[in-house]
Amino acid sequence: MTSERRYYLTTPIYYVNDKPHIGHAYTSLAADVLARWKRMSGYQVHFLTGTDEHGQKVEKAAEARGMDPQAFTDQVSQAFRDLAARMNYSNDDFIRTTEERHKRACTALWKRLEERGEIYLGHYEGWYAVRDEAFYGPDEITEKDGQKFAPTGAPVEWVREPSYFFRLAAWQDRLLAFYDEHPDFIMPQTRRNEVISFVKSGLTDLSISRTSFKWGVKVPGDEAHVMYVWLDALTNYITALGYPDENADLWRFWPADVHFVGKDIVRFHAIYWPAFLMAAGLPVPRRVFAHGWWTNEGQKISKSVGNVIDPVALVEQYGLDPVRFFLLREVPFGNDGDFSRKSLIQRLNSELANDLGNLAQRTLSLIQRNCDGHLPAAGASDPADAELLDAVSALPERVEEALSRQAFHEALERIQSVSRLGNSWIDAQKPWSLKKTDLERMASVLRHLHTALRALATVLQPFMPDTMTRMLDQLGVPAEARDLAALATPLPDGTALPPPSPLFQKIQDEPA
Template identity: 65%
Template sequence: MAGADTFYVTTPIYYVNDSPHVGHAYTTVACDALARFWRLDGRETYFLTGTDEHGQKVEKAAQLAGTDPQSFTDNVSGRFRDLAALLHVANDDFIRTTEERHKAGVQALWQRLVDKGEIYLGSYAGWYAVRDEAFYAESELIDGKAPSGAPVEWVAEPSYFFRLSAWGDRLLAFYADNPGFILPPSRRNEVVRFVEGGLQDLSVSRTSFSWGVPVPGDPDHVVYVWLDALANYITALGYPDEAGDRYRTFWPADLHVVGKDILRFHAVFWPAFLMAASLPTPKRVFAHGWWTIEGQKMSKSLGNVIDPRSLIEEYGIDAVRYFLLREVPFGNDGDFSKRAMVGRLNSDLANDYGNLCQRVLSMIGRNCGGEVPMPGAFTDEDRALLDRAHGLLGIVRAEIENQALNRALEAIFEVVGLANRYVDAQAPWTLRKTDSARMATVLYVLAETIRHLAVLTQPVMPDASAKILDLLAQPDDARGFASLGASGQALGPGTALPPPAPIFPRYVETDGAA
């Protein structure tokens, strides 16, 4: 069973009725940063993403595209796989719900629920939103539409049901016993209120279309897309082989990261399915917010859906990753604007972090023979900066444990600011003429601070951080978090450094830019 020395994180598997956009990139980059952090911190980590490919919505999208569902999903799933590579995401697995390993796991989970008396055959009549792949009670409709704004249609057909109504009190007890299961707290409160309002048995099969996993023993039915999709988190680990190494090592998951629009499925249906099947529940579901674009809701009709590829081409991969994770508290809604993006790139990255690295390494190159300088005795000012750098990992780790990615970056960039002020106060360019030994000490303190910063920014900006560590001549085995702190692998005086090079070029706006 998963423990303190392992970490299993998942994105939602993305629905393939359309192409990936900046919202998908946000979730994937956040999970990648979390996975990279814990890998560097010594935990055996597994990071899963993938695509959700069944359901009526996909079947209809394929028809509109003039192709069959499998060809359609092959094409769109490939775009999501390409997106992960484009974002420099280091996922361990990419699951598709059309894979045989997944179908076998879904059918095994279904049969287990049947054997435990949790699924029964009946008939369904009610409102269904194809866009959401969700059922809604009459009381939930707003002006004749789903709460999401999706149109609904009346569905009447034979259906298997999951006895969700029997799990309300047990779910509320579970939430009470595990207050960190749903974050942020505002989302937890929403889920608790929903469950307190009473749960109805859930229709978990459909007969009006065929694009799905066949129900075991009754192939006229296909498994409801959400029971199918949620199971990916265990089928990717080899379920139903609970004795397999991957399942035993990583389940239960440490963290499911989802958009707030699909929290109910993950925080109500999924734990109920698992508890009903006598399987362990995940440790946490974190619901993040939505992105607007220049203050407007992202929509194809407005023509403001942003392709992540265009962002990366214009600003660079590390700047995009940094902006997405720094701009808003993780869990809140955020707004993407060109002005904000350029501000983060030029102010935080080029002016502050990049300029710090450039001027310190350039001074070492010019004045220390291109080698890590030999420090003398440290002053109180030196120790104050080094102590902040040495203590940074503990601060960042505490924020990452709560998925507070923006706060982790704020803590790191506080030290960037301290280091820049230290440079100005110590003026090593003046010391070069008056006290070269003191200059060497100042430059050593700065280089060691930069080393800490570069190691800690690896999860968010892997490429730029690698370049900085290359400029500090750090070997691959000195780039984990074990190298940090007062007892870590400090820079060795006399180590030859390559010629300095700029890390974050400034973004120069063209005429008419925002």
């Protein structure tokens, strides 16, 4: 299989200083949908997620709970595995930075950078935010009530200690040239503009080791130092493919097609990571996509306010697939968005229950009653058919185009437009009336509606896998005929269809 038919995508590896929340679920969901779509399109896919388990913040969090760091990370990492299972993510691997394979990869990358003259020993002195595991320049620091803060709002402290440095400044012009040559490397455009502006303002060499704590990957040849957590963490993306063994079977997936990240960590992925890779003589990922943050009913999400959104609780209340649908439907991916239970209920009731669910139930019930539960044959074509059938045949390509830009909300709007068209078309064609006047035309109308529903269910599988499996079962589509290519082959006339059952339940209780 050619390299064009492989696809590698990743979530960030999630920091284990606290339990998973809606932001973690959102990033992984986007990656899961794209991974499922690519598999349905005939690609070999490798989808990676995992946990970032080193650094001073983790060491302090473990200490605060009276736990050994390894025992603490074992516990919290499992919570992220549990979330992946609960949200029905289809990841192919789950990596932990405390694994031996990862320590080997970090050590190999460090040595490679060192051999190429990209690392030197010096002293670091400057502002450091433990919460962000990041250093900030003096021009980025603000002060309030005698406390200094990073741009993220994290408190900073003045740090002076021996440190190894990566020659980041030397890569400034080469990074800017790379951004020019690859305009889609950083998305969306707002994040690209921010990164380019930051790089143009001047890069300084990057401190890549610490001596003030011990919980990390030891620097080879100088174990008084542990690697800077971001050099450690970013390496996970190649660890999982077998690095440093570039003959490993999975290495054929490198470079990554897309790294999904939150906007707060785009700098690390779009500046440090490509610089490390270029310096090591390794290929650079094709895209870094940074999505926005959620608020909760208009309020910034905060543990102190007590409005953190638990994705598992949402799933228990509203169902897994409806929550998956809503999270990618409500907000343009890349923008900030507000989580509102009222909006969730309105979308689930109108777009899933009323539009898609109602269209399926009406169509399949009519086939059961009027065609003895067997798929009718389409008769002579009618000019009225073109509007629906043209929209249906164009749908997979239109969804692909949106997903190629990670525009999940656009993909879902294009799907919903066909669902809405199906409902207006059934109302206009009135197959229940045709039963009395033109049985052949009634059969054609029902067959075309079935064709539309099959296409809708097929392209919605990545978003709502369990529900669309049930829908395809009701449509009589064999398990081996549910990828995109199979849509070109109609089901045989007379295919037996099981009695339909509702796919979505309307939510009656309005939130308080």
